[in-house]
Amino acid sequence: MAYAVPFYTHQRQYENIKVEMMEKFEQAMQSGAYVNGPMKTQLEKDLAVYAQTKYAIAVGNGTDALWLVFMALGLGKGDEMITNANTFFATAEAMWIAGATAVLVDCDPKTQCVDPVAVRKAVTNRTKAIVPVHLYGLSADMIEIRKIADEFGLYVIEDNAQAIDGYGKGFKQGELSDAVCTSFITQKNLGTYGDGGAVFTNHKFINDRVRKLQNHGSNARNVHSFGFNSRLDEIHAAILLVKLPKITAWTDRRIEIGAAYNKGLEGVKGFVTPFIPEGYRHVMHCYVLHVEDAAKRDEFVAALDAAGVEAKTHYSIAIHQQDGFPWGKDARLAGSLKNAERNAACCVTLPLVPELTDAEVADCIRITKEVAAKVFA
């Protein structure tokens, strides 16, 4: 079935930028260098300028970006890192890949981002880092997180896989942390046609270590120390070189659609619309409604789907609720996780991509209201 309002429209975006994209592909193909070539180098320069950080390193994917930073900081066995239980799985997964203990805490019930009060309570003498996630496109409360990190001497690594181009009130991403990790998988706000990721940092030692770790522990021919292979391929760097200059315009369109949804759906019975704290640039990676009655959530999603709105859930199973958690890995649940569990039970994501037309946006609002009137009658 073709949806009246589809969730992803990657082909539409491709059609819009096809001519530029083909020229860049051709350039990448003709260069003869497909790994560690000029496109990656140029992209890293452009990313650092864009993010206003000293360094950017293009890596294989967003998960690698996280654990490469953890390893560059020497974090591993016996070390605890704190994040929220209602994030995408990869945040915790990266901690386990590094060999560390994932400490899961609750989120703030309004923003769904990590609750700084819960973070402070979770700190022990083994805690080494806080990994705030800018969930759905909304920056976590970095000012409070920075205070806690300073008080206890912790690293802060931002997971902004969902929030490139965003900022919070009084801070930009990267300003109050040691490193920022992002993902370029297709469905992210800045995505390639495949997998990709990046690390942003102002610390030379993090840049140097991540750069070596990603390249078989090597920064000179034939000279190696322990490392891995996680380099962004030239073809993906070429794609991102075409897309990067467009990210702010695409984000602005996302914000425009988010504002239209918030206005059009305000006061509808049965759910609450996303909360945007004043002064924050919420980049609307996911537009998430919260159903008041968790028991009606799945019925609401199914009814939206049947009516032509391709709704999804982000994420209906929190990390600690996954079957078999923690699979022999080191994990600790710190305090109540009731807000994170409620987020998992109540979340409903409406389609929101820059390529939606105004007519589709209007349809989405109309259909969502009609479906809500029936399901929450």
Ligand SMILES: *Cc1c(COP(=O)(O)O)cnc(C)c1O
């Ligand atoms: C997508 C995502 C990642 C992982 O990125 P990949 O490129 O898929 O490895 C990490 N954290 C969050 C919050 C994400 O949304």
